[in-house]
Amino acid sequence: MQNNSPIGFFDSGVGGLSVYARFKKELPYENTLYYGDLKNLPYGNKTKEELISFARNILKFFQTKEVKAVVIACNTSSALAYDSIKDDYDFDIFPIIQSCAKVISEMNIKKIGVFATVGTVSSKAYSKEIQKHNSSIEVNEIACPHWVSYVESGNIASPEAISDIETLINQMNKFTPDKIILGCTHYPYLLESLKKFAPENLFIDPSEIFVEYLKNNIKLNKSEEIGTEKFFVSANPEAFVKNAKIFYDVKNSPTLIL
Numbered sequence: 001m002q003n004n005s006p007i008g009f010f011d012s013g014v015g016g017l018s019v020y021a022r023f024k025k026e027l028p029y030e031n032t033l034y035y036g037d038l039k040n041l042p043y044g045n046k047t048k049e050e051l052i053s054f055a056r057n058i059l060k061f062f063q064t065k066e067v068k069a070v071v072i073a074c075n076t077s078s079a080l081a082y083d084s085i086k087d088d089y090d091f092d093i094f095p096i097i098q099s100c101a102k103v104i105s106e107m108n109i110k111k112i113g114v115f116a117t118v119g120t121v122s123s124k125a126y127s128k129e130i131q132k133h134n135s136s137i138e139v140n141e142i143a144c145p146h147w148v149s150y151v152e153s154g155n156i157a158s159p160e161a162i163s164d165i166e167t168l169i170n171q172m173n174k175f176t177p178d179k180i181i182l183g184c185t186h187y188p189y190l191l192e193s194l195k196k197f198a199p200e201n202l203f204i205d206p207s208e209i210f211v212e213y214l215k216n217n218i219k220l221n222k223s224e225e226i227g228t229e230k231f232f233v234s235a236n237p238e239a240f241v242k243n244a245k246i247f248y249d250v251k252n253s254p255t256l257i258l
């Protein structure tokens with residue numbers, strides 16, 4: 001494995017591009033691969049066993065590409081699969097929740113809200129990881145079962161989406177959070193709608209913290225040539241390219257992996 005070996009990113013769909021886009025901007029010289037597991041979307045309502053099996057399939061694929069590291073750009077997979085797979089590969093694996101928790105716990109805030117998938121919320125991964133570093137922080141996690149489907153179906157500003165977002169923000173506001181973590185990589189796509197009901201600076205998009213963490217922990221490429229990139233999906237390449245648009249212009253058509 002060399003410093004110029006690729007870094008693999010994965011998520012259930014376009015969500016992980018909210019991490020990937022920021023990463024490419026900050027670290028343009030890295031060679032990268034992105035895998036969207038659209039066949040198994042959404043991850044948020046899958047069992048731990050299913051999520052472990054999806055992650056293993058993707059890591060096996062990345063292994064054939066001789067990656068130097070894998071970025072789990074998915075909160076649900078970080079929450080439910082990471083612990084079971086982390087020691088089984090010869091490359092480093094970076095999960096979003098565990099990589100960001102320390103920085104979040106040091107933000108000098110007392111009450112943190114988390115919007116996340118049903119799977120992430122039921123695992124309580126955010127509460128556990130943040131309180132591991134600072135047990136005095138109160139964490140309130142609320143599941144948003146439909147938000148990923150608004151993004152993956154291109155309906156981010158539909159009346160149904162807006163009303164659902166309003167209901168869940170009202171529910172969260174009862175807890176009076178100092179900050180709310182967008183604990184699913186799909187949710188930054190909904191920021192325009194979220195901003196209708198709460199100030200933008202209330203929300204934390206962990207991808208910013210995550211990319212900073214990756215920058216300091218991945219063995220970086222020394223080259224000064226712009227890195228190559230390739231996209232892979234397990235279903236629906238056209239939908240992937242179309243829905244990615246807000247965050248990333250996927251110029252190379254994704255390869256369908258069957």
Ligand code: DGL
Pocket residue numbers: 011012013015016041042043044045073074075076077117120148183184185186
């Ligand atoms: N974007 C992923 C996450 O961060 C998965 C969402 C899903 O497919 O339900 O949790």
